[in-house]
Amino acid sequence: REEKRILRGISSAIEKKFGKRVDLLFLAKKKYSFQIQGYKRYVQMFRSYRPKVIAYADNGEMKNMIEAAHKVKIPTVDLQHAVVSYLNLLYNYPAKYTNHYSPTISDYVFTFGDYWTNEYRLPAKVIPVGFPYFEMMTNRVKPAMSIESRSKNIIILSNYMHNDLFVRYALELADLLPGHKIYYKLVFTYYQDWRWRCPDLAKKSNIFVIDDNRPTLYEYFSMCRYQIGTNSTALFEGLGYNLTTFVLRGSTSIEVQELYDKGYAFLVSSAREIAEKVNNQVELKFFSSI
Numbered sequence: 668r669e670e671k672r673i674l675r676g677i678s679s680a681i682e683k684k685f686g687k688r689v690d691l692l693f694l695a696k697k698k699y700s701f702q703i704q705g706y707k708r709y710v711q712m713f714r715s716y717r718p719k720v721i722a723y724a725d726n727g728e729m730k731n732m733i734e735a736a737h738k739v740k741i742p743t744v745d746l747q748h749a750v751v752s753y754l755n756l757l758y759n760y761p762a763k764y765t766n767h768y769s770p771t772i773s774d775y776v777f778t779f780g781d782y783w784t785n786e787y788r789l790p791a792k793v794i795p796v797g798f799p800y801f802e803m804m805t806n807r808v809k810p811a812m813s814i815e816s817r818s819k820n821i822i823i824l825s826n827y828m829h830n831d832l833f834v835r836y837a838l839e840l841a842d843l844l845p846g847h848k849i850y851y852k853l854v855f856t857y858y859q860d861w862r863w864r865c866p867d868l869a870k871k872s873n874i875f876v877i878d879d880n881r882p883t884l885y886e887y888f889s890m891c892r893y894q895i896g897t898n899s900t901a902l903f904e905g906l907g908y909n910l911t912t913f914v915l916r917g918s919t920s921i922e923v924q925e926l927y928d929k930g931y932a933f934l935v936s937s938a939r940e941i942a943e944k945v946n947n948q949v950e951l952k953f954f955s956s957i
Contacts, residue, residue: 670695702731709735717741722777724748727757730771737770745773750898751786752922759788766790779900804885805907817892821945822850822905824896829917830854834865836895836915839938841871844945850887852877852901893945898922906931911950913941 674691682688709732713721721736722744723729736743753759758776765788773791778784779798787793811817821840825833837851851874853861858878861868868874877887884901885908888894894905894912898919902912912932914920926932933949935941 698728702728705731706735710738713739713741720744722746725757725773733773734770742775743773744775744777745791747776747778747783748900750900750903750922751778751783752898753786753788754919754922755786758786760790762788764790779903801904801907804883808883808885808889810889810908814892817890818948819847820850820891821847821893821895822852822887822891822910824852824894824899824901824905825854826897826899827854828919829897829915830857830865832915832917833895834868836938836941837874838867838871840942841874843938843942845873847873847945849874850877850891851875852884852887855880893941895941902926902932911944913944 671692674695678689678691681691713735717739718741720742721732723732723746725733725745733743749755751758767790769790772789776787776789776791776793777796778787778793779795779801781795784793784795821844823833823837833851837849840847841849849871851868853876857864861876861878865876868876884904888905888908888910891905891908891910894902894910895915896902896905896912897915897917902914902923906912906926912926913935914923914927914932916934916936920934923932927934933941933944935944
């Protein structure tokens with residue numbers, strides 16, 4: 668009863684603030700019933716196959732699976748797959764709960780490295796294990812011989828939340844930097860229909876849309892001198908290639924605040940600002956040298 672009251676209260680607050688009616692009670696019931704059915708199926712499956720451990724990348728909808736694993740006493744390991752910050756609700760609990768066991772929280776979290784440890788505030792054991800794929804690819808794919816040979820190449824790392832913003836920046840940069848090649852990395856779910864979603868990208872001769880996984884993203888990093896993004900883990904991978912990094916100011920840029928606060932990236936508010944820095948060949952301090 669109390670939860671229903673809270674959900675109705677939030678719905679009313681949203682309607683008052685934004686003028687839109689959202690039936691949170693309906694959505695909660697729908698999600699909760701799905702979780703219950705999933706939990707029952709996972710328990711049955713785990714009892715049948717008895718795995719020694721379950722590893723996964725949690726997208727926020729795996730609580731039923733985690734709870735089922737704990738029911739059958741199987742250890743659970745969440746593998747980091749994204750930027751984690753205090754804005755990520757999945758991994759941030761009030762201090763009084765960080766030592767409180769919950770059956771819906773993973774036993775272990777394997778992270779890309781020590782850098783991320785303090786961003787996890789939850790009752791799980793956080794273990795930095797590195798990023799094996801990144802390490803393998805950076806050993807395999809080396810940058811072009813000189814910075815000059817890739818100084819005219821820019822890669823844009825788009826995402827779901829800000830796709831329209833990235834398209835606008837790409838189009839403006841294509842005009843502001845006509846002598847540069849702009850590689851536009853699509854979110855993989857846009858590979859097939861980007862010409863319908865973003866038709867203007869195809870109209871610019873110096874924009875090259877990446878709609879396949881071959882060549883790999885690392886090969887594009889090796890060809891480029893600059894990268895543009897918001898809060899993608901790919902930004903950190905690009906830093907491994909010493910790419911001059913531009914973070915677009917927006918609702919999610921604060922997740923990588925440390926990068927621009929410590930001088931590893933520029934926080935920018937316009938395409939013109941990026942173009943000016945590119946034309947002036949403004950440099951930043953580098954993370955590493957590959």
